[in-house]
Amino acid sequence: MTDLKSVQKDAYTLILEAIDSGIYRPGDRLVESELADRFGVSRTPIREALQRLETQSLLTRDGRSLIVASLDHNQLSELYVVRAELEGLAARLAARHATEEEIRVLRDMVDEDRALVDKPKALSRANRRFHKQIHLASHNRYLVQQLDLVHRSMALMATTSIAAEGRGQDTIAEHNAIVDAIANRDEKTAYQTLKDHISKAFVTRLKLDSGAIKRIEE
Structure with a gap:
């Protein structure tokens, strides 16, 4: 069941907070369907959030997959x-x-x-x-x-x-x-x-x- 706190936040914020708290760490692969299930939202806002995070260089491409970026x-x-x-x-x-x-x-x-x-x-x-x-x-x-x-x-x-x-x-x-x-x-x-x-x-x-x-x- 999706809790009230999750409902009140958009997909972008939820994913960003998960990265910030260490749930997803540099090198971890992010999958739309898994994120949608975790946060109780549809795949469309998840997809849009992932695109935004990639634009901000917080995510990077590994082949066709998106992974959490790391800093050299x-x-x-x-x-x-x-x-x-x-x-x-x-x-x-x-x-x-x-x-x-x-x-x-x-x-x-x-x-x-x-x-x-x-x-x-x-x-x-x-x-x-x-x-x-x-x-x-x-x-x-x-x-x-x-x-x-x-x-x-x-x-x-x-x-x-x-x-x-x-x-x-x-x-x-x-x-x-x-x-x-x-x-x-x-x-x-x-x-x-x-x-x-x-x-x-x-x-x-x-x-x-x-x-x-x-x-x-x-």
């Missing part, structure tokens, strides 16, 4: 460069425009996420929510749109840097410093602190991929 080293590096700049800009604008209520929400997120330091999957989801809140606090719709595109591509990564041993604790400390800068209306520090946060995450990911550091398993 150069693509990963390019993505992090763009992400760092856009995220830094979002933090700068949040320091300028965020309401006191939005800052309170960010602080509450950091406090609540302390309980997740040893749960990489849960902290990874919380991390996305935290960054999304900063995007919204920038009060710039065009920047939010561009960051949404970047974060869709981030879903093509097979692992999260937060899975590295010790990275959870560091992530919380870095998030706290970002919120402090935003709360202090220090645009320069907010920009640089968030850029540094993304840079550290990229270094950690490279070390994880090379086997240089240990990964936490839940």
Whole structure:
């Protein structure tokens, strides 16, 4: 039976969320009939969603099949460069425009996420929510749109840097410093602190991929 949550979302969003949550991982083949059964929708919207995802380079062709795309080293590096700049800009604008209520929400997120330091999957989801809140606090719709595109591509990564041993604790400390800068209306520090946060995450990911550091398993 299709639940209410599924009915309220379109096929594109459902497939994208399945990729983002790791149900479908880079290299996995996506089949129209299987997706239609999983999400309880007809094959026509599934087909349209797959075409849209292929256009966005989230899916790629393997013969006649569509598979979840993967990022090579150069693509990963390019993505992090763009992400760092856009995220830094979002933090700068949040320091300028965020309401006191939005800052309170960010602080509450950091406090609540302390309980997740040893749960990489849960902290990874919380991390996305935290960054999304900063995007919204920038009060710039065009920047939010561009960051949404970047974060869709981030879903093509097979692992999260937060899975590295010790990275959870560091992530919380870095998030706290970002919120402090935003709360202090220090645009320069907010920009640089968030850029540094993304840079550290990229270094950690490279070390994880090379086997240089240990990964936490839940």
